[in-house]
Amino acid sequence: MAERQLIQQVLMNGRICTLVIEEGRITEIGTADLLPEPGDSVWNANGLLLLPAFRDAHVHLDKAFPTDRWISRKPVSSIFEQFKLEKELLAGCKDRRKELAIQTLEAMLASGTVEARVHVDIDPDLGLSHLELMLQLKEQYASRMAIELVAFPQQGLLRSHSTPYIREALRMGADLVGGVDPAGVDRNVERSLATMFELAAEFDKRIDLHLHDPGHLGVYTIEKMLDYTAEASMQGKVTVSHAYGLGEVDPSVVAELGSRMAAAELDLTTSVPFDTAMPPVPLLAKQGVKISLATDHTGLDAWTPYGNPDILRRGRLLAEKYIWNDDLRMSSVFEWMSRGSLELQAGDAADFILVEALNVPHALATMAQRQLVCKAGVPVAGSLLQENGRRAAWMNIPKGERMADDYND
Template sequence: MEKRLLIQQVNMNGRIGTLIIEKGRVAKFDSSEVAPGLEDSVWNARGMLLLPAFRDAHVHLDKAFPPDRWISRTPVSSILDQFQLEKELLASCKNRRKELAVRTLEAMLAAGTVEARVHVDIDPDIGLSHLELMLQLKEDFASRMAIELVAFPQQGLLRSQSTPYIREALRMGADLVGGVDPAGVDRHVELSLHTMFELAAEFDKRIDLHLHDPGHLGVYTIEKMLEYSAEAGMKGKVTVSHAYGLGEVDTGLVAELGSRMAGEEMDLATSVPIDTAMPPVPLLAKQGVKVSLATDHTGLDAWTPYGHPDILRRGRLLAEKQVWNDDLRMASVFQWMSNGSLELKAGDTADFVLVHALNAPHALAALPRRQLVCKAGLPVAGALWQGKSNDNAWNNIPERSESPDEYDSLFGDYR
């Protein structure tokens, strides 16, 4: 018999049973007793809840400030002023960029994120230095986290004359073409989008555009993106990030645009902002738009002092903003921060998180410590993780944390 991993007494969306994993994939979830083979690894979850591992759809690893000192931020009057402020503030952190990025990745993993789309700043001043670092980290973390890299011209694709740098970034291995505000920053919607789609076609890459432009200007930009996507045959290869303007116009217009986005399979990534309008996620999802949640900021940076690496916390913020207090809608949040349902099926990659919680709504409300974070059936982070991610790692993992969760008293005999 082929070697298997049996995780016993695991709570899979309300059912207690044994999760059987082979070659990094789910073989079966069995609610009856499963007798282990001589070669099998066995671990007892003691009733812990299994959640699908998380995906962060939009994050920056090259913008974090050090945690050991306060860097003051000052008010600005425009996004262009913000760009300049960010450059000035990050200059003092230049020599710690790798340290801070690694620290952020470890924090994201500890919170349950095993997939991330990382936007990497590129412009004539910094060249490709940030990308070189992120390519190295992508390789270093490959066994623990799947990372996509977006070549992102933060200062504006046209405004900063970054097109040749983005082209070189794509040659070097960036996965997506990025951009920012074709109207508000680049001042030329058509040319900015044309250049992005041209680069994507040249290198057979996807697109992810930062869109902060407000109201009808943002709507117009998405309409033009839809036209370019259809003309370029890029259905399913375009993402719009933020799209604040969709939260500032009539819901009828958003519903109509959402139907068009769904038809072209254009994705939306939102960080659930607290300081501006945000797209109406339930309405867009109802129209068939694929929505993904993102942290965007993972700590104190030039844009906000309120960032956090925990995507589950971001999911709770969405539920709070929508005033979702019932189980059904609270549980629905998980579809926007993972690639699967609340139940892993036979054939699924065994990417999951184990927590002390009674069910998914409880986990969303309580934000319990992630006890184990697993990628392809191997532990890669969490309170119980022992720092090894290989076939023998399960043999060394204790069944109970020495630092219990605040809510542990609720779990009775399964602990």
């Protein structure tokens, strides 16, 4: 019989409880006085608050700059100049790409992220070198973080003639077909989207499109995406990232489009940008659109010097943007940066974070330190793990020993 793990004195859903974990899943959420059985591994959380582990829905691991030196940027006047600048600046970091990606992954883990969708640059110049590295890291980190890879033609699927490279990337194991601005970059909405959906159908993959195009051009692109989604019967398998244009049109247009997006189960991912328009999240959520939060930029890179790997920071930025001061709306943010609701249930994967906070809104307001980050019931990061020498936090308690109930409510 597999060993049970008991975490006592966990603050969850407004009460103190005992978490029972077996084979990587939560099998019981018991009362505070639930006693361990012989052979149980027991650890006392001393009232730490449990949160669901975080999911970063859109991140680039192959774009980070070194943190030990400053790489100067210059103003650009178009996205094409930005593409060129990025290639120039990243060329000097080529030999450190793996090191920098690992630094980013460790920072994400420390902040509570145990699942990430990683967009990987692919084009004729780079070939598949970035994907090869990310496939290695995906395997290396499999026990600590679930990573899915998007074959992303940053320079434009059509514009950079990257279709054969994306096809090969999918053969190699990329999980999703990526794309960017079918109008603004590829200059052919129909052909760009058709190519993406054909690749997805050929390899039975999902789709995630970067969409920066403004206003009604962005709306039109999403409408066409919905048409293709219906024709390909790919409901629930398509994501639109960024979609800045939805923040530049009349709310009535967004509401109507949001209803179609919800019906098609189209996922909208936003990194809560501060320097451009962003989709009206409250309105879209009201229409039933699935919302996912992302960091996009995790540190210094060619696009911004203000990136940060902490997805909780993005959640707080969202709450600040909409002036959400009440408990209900502050708490709702967590649903968009995790796989499920705040209330973990028996049968759920034991992916969670323990923080020192009075309740969920307090954790958001204070950016509570992540004391312990667990994936499938195993600690993978957090300040307590560092103190305990990277061991399972409750393994420092002899098996079967009962901890004193020293938590005072």
